[in-house]
Amino acid sequence: MSWFKRSNDGLLTKERRDFPKGLWVKCEGCGGILYIKELKRNFNVCIKCNYHLKMGCDDYVNMLVDDGSFIQTDANMRSIDFLNFKGKEKYSEKLVNTIKKVNLNEAIKTGIGLISGYKVVIGVMDFSFIGGSMGSVVGEKVKRSIERAMSEHIPLIIVSASGGARMMEGLASLMQMAKTSIKLAEFSRDGGLYISILTNPTTAGVMASYAMLGDIIIAEPEALIGFAGPRVIKQTIGEKLPEGFQSSEFVLEHGFVDMIVNRKEMKEKLTEILDFFIGGHNRVKR
Numbered sequence: 205m206s207w208f209k210r211s212n213d214g215l216l217t218k219e220r221r222d223f224p225k226g227l228w229v230k231c232e233g234c235g236g237i238l239y240i241k242e243l244k245r246n247f248n249v250c251i252k253c254n255y256h257l258k259m260g261c262d263d264y265v266n267m268l269v270d271d272g273s274f275i276q277t278d279a280n281m282r283s284i285d286f287l288n289f290k291g292k293e294k295y296s297e298k299l300v301n302t303i304k305k306v307n308l309n310e311a312i313k314t315g316i317g318l319i320s321g322y323k324v325v326i327g328v329m330d331f332s333f334i335g336g337s338m339g340s341v342v343g344e345k346v347k348r349s350i351e352r353a354m355s356e357h358i359p360l361i362i363v364s365a366s367g368g369a370r371m372m373e374g375l376a377s378l379m380q381m382a383k384t385s386i387k388l389a390e391f392s393r394d395g396g397l398y399i400s401i402l403t404n405p406t407t408a409g410v411m412a413s414y415a416m417l418g419d420i421i422i423a424e425p426e427a428l429i430g431f432a433g434p435r436v437i438k439q440t441i442g443e444k445l446p447e448g449f450q451s452s453e454f455v456l457e458h459g460f461v462d463m464i465v466n467r468k469e470m471k472e473k474l475t476e477i478l479d480f481f482i483g484g485h486n487r488v489k490r
Contacts, residue, residue: 256424261313261330269317276315283341295372306332314349320475321487325353328363335367343380350387359397364415368408381413421461423452
């Protein structure tokens with residue numbers, strides 16, 4: 205198709221070219237147009253500006269966990285509309301539509317697998333499921349994951365991506381903050397190793413609970429990390445916020461995370477941490 209089309213008055217006018225859907229995506233960082241297959245090969249990191257685009261839980265599990273070692277747990281747990289919540293869309297309908305659309309039962313996938321031969325319990329949140337919101341099922345799956353790590357005396361890794369608590373479940377969703385925090389305190393007293401990975405965004409109730417309670421807290425570059433969003437804070441206090449406020453780099457500078465790691469180097473960094481705390485002799489030989 206030509207970029208130009210001759211109009212009735214004889215002048216050349218530019219015509220928009222329509223690209224096939226599902227092949228290209230626009231980078232949120234630099235605005236560049238990226239070929240999706242090439243982007244996926246690069247773990248959803250922009251090859252032009254290194255911006256870390258959101259990545260689904262399945263892709264994150266495949267990136268971190270050794271091939272063929274992941275066993276999913278609590279796969280059939282689903283939220284229900286116990287409050288009969290009515291908004292622009294009924295919560296019950298939103299759940300059904302989201303499950304069909306993203307092919308997930310909830311905003312977190314949990315399981316047991318190997319990372320460079322080390323057996324771990326891992327949970328990965330997915331922002332595409334109602335903004336990665338934490339409802340009663342997400343909290344329960346996190347709690348059960350902590351209990352599995354305790355019972356098997358193996359490390360726990362949780363990858364967070366969340367807009368916060370799920371308002372459609374009211375106080376039941378807020379209760380998950382306390383429930384998961386209490387269970388992590390037990391895990392810590394038991395000598396367990398918990399590594400928390402923060403991706404863009406990690407905010408509100410998730411940030412204020414299990415996401416920030418890791419023995420080691422790792423953030424991806426330029427991720428939004430905070431309780432309320434910067435726009436809300438700015439409107440509330442009526443002051444201009446520092447440049448880069450609530451970015452991974454800002455949070456690291458102020459001592460709230462331990463390190464920033466490029467997604468492509470995440471498995472290597474986790475292996476280094478597990479080597480240090482556990483020792484290579486405990487690796488599972490396959």
